Amino acid sequence: MKYYIIAGEASGDLHGSNLMRELKKNDAQADFRFWGGDLMQKEGGFMVKHYRELAFMGFLEVALNLRTILKNISNCKKDIEAYRPDVVILIDYPGFNLRIAPFVKSLGIKVVYYISPQVWAWKSNRVKNIKLVVDKMLVILPFEKSYYRDQWNFDTVFVGHPLIDAIAQRETPQREEFLQQWQLNHKPIIALLPGSRKQEIQFLLPILLTVIDDFPDYQFVIAGAPGQQKEIYEPYLKDGIHWVDNQTYTLLQLSHAALVTSGTATLETALLNVPQVVCYKGSKISYEIGRRLVRHIKYISLVNLIMNREVVTELIQNKLTYPRLKQELEAVLQGNKRENILSDYSELRKILGGAGASKRAAAEITALLE
Numbered sequence: 001m002k003y004y005i006i007a008g009e010a011s012g013d014l015h016g017s018n019l020m021r022e023l024k025k026n027d028a029q030a031d032f033r034f035w036g037g038d039l040m041q042k043e044g045g046f047m048v049k050h051y052r053e054l055a056f057m058g059f060l061e062v063a064l065n066l067r068t069i070l071k072n073i074s075n076c077k078k079d080i081e082a083y084r085p086d087v088v089i090l091i092d093y094p095g096f097n098l099r100i101a102p103f104v105k106s107l108g109i110k111v112v113y114y115i116s117p118q119v120w121a122w123k124s125n126r127v128k129n130i131k132l133v134v135d136k137m138l139v140i141l142p143f144e145k146s147y148y149r150d151q152w153n154f155d156t157v158f159v160g161h162p163l164i165d166a167i168a169q170r171e172t173p174q175r176e177e178f179l180q181q182w183q184l185n186h187k188p189i190i191a192l193l194p195g196s197r198k199q200e201i202q203f204l205l206p207i208l209l210t211v212i213d214d215f216p217d218y219q220f221v222i223a224g225a226p227g228q229q230k231e232i233y234e235p236y237l238k239d240g241i242h243w244v245d246n247q248t249y250t251l252l253q254l255s256h257a258a259l260v261t262s263g264t265a266t267l268e269t270a271l272l273n274v275p276q277v278v279c280y281k282g283s284k285i286s287y288e289i290g291r292r293l294v295r296h297i298k299y300i301s302l303v304n305l306i307m308n309r310e311v312v313t314e315l316i317q318n319k320l321t322y323p324r325l326k327q328e329l330e331a332v333l334q335g336n337k338r339e340n341i342l343s344d345y346s347e348l349r350k351i352l353g354g355a356g357a358s359k360r361a362a363a364e365i366t367a368l369l370e
Helices: 012-024 040-041 058-064 066-083 094-106 125-134 142-152 160-166 176-180 198-214 248-251 264-269 284-293 302-305 322-333 336-352 357-369
Strands: 001-005 033-034 046-048 087-092 110-114 135-140 189-193 218-225 242-245 257-263 277-279 314-316
Touching: 001 066, 001 094, 012 033, 012 040, 012 087, 012 142, 012 160, 012 357, 033 040, 033 066, 040 046, 046 066, 066 094, 087 094, 087 357, 094 110, 094 125, 110 176, 125 142, 135 142, 135 357, 160 257, 160 264, 160 357, 189 248, 189 264, 198 218, 198 257, 198 322, 218 248, 242 248, 248 257, 248 264, 257 264, 257 322, 264 277, 264 302, 264 322, 264 336, 277 322, 302 336, 314 322, 322 336
Parallel strands: 001 033, 001 087, 033 046, 087 110, 110 135, 189 218, 189 257, 218 242, 257 277, 277 314
Antiparallel strands: none
């Protein structure tokens, strides 16, 4: 079978690579063509475009790069039509993928959406179109299945969260070896995850670094995002601030706490059992537009959304200040709040189900094609 996969972010690259691995077990003749990243490339096939060329953060940034985005969509459609796959698998990335899906459907090609767009957060009317153009929706959050069924009469398949697979595959890292490799000292580590997009990193990292002098007994280590070059981080690598390249999971496994930009990273941090403070701040225009569009969602972190209560503190926009950041970081380093977070993480893992999401997703896709 011929599989065309579109993943537009680092998390999509991770989940896409695991899905490709499982599809190959079901289909020895699997042929892949994809938009993704280095992890998907390792699984074979042809990479049309790397996700780092696709990432634009916020409404203003999207508007400024609209011509490039429209050109990418046009090129993607032409490439799919020329390749004529048996199925197109869309992984999250809704701004792009929901413009591709109707075209693919018009060609008579099967459409699978793996990792649902967050229609439950904003633009819920998109479900009407999704029902028309998606042959199978595979959801990874437990509340999504009931949302689609109860509010939209749309049957989906809950396959579990693929992050559990990704984390379960990891071995316990060797602390001494890691410290030596990145020239770190033996102080406890506070990990900084300022996002995967260039705009996020440049906007958020200076804010996160305002508290380093208040915690002399810890070392702050920046997690370099996949697909981003060291040059982006170099202006901040001074005064004992460290950086590791594309080893976020290993860094988190060895960290005592973390400051994390909202997104998939909040769930990754939780599943790796690291107490965290969730941070987000964008351009004023983008934030105001987003705030008006997303009215009924109480939280921005996946941890709190899944648990439907505040497990980890969210410092959003004007709340992300030096005094609050210092206060909340102190709270997760030791004491009752830290213990409560770790206890809630245990409950979170139970809600998300066990390992095997990628295998179940591949089985659903194989069954659809058969």
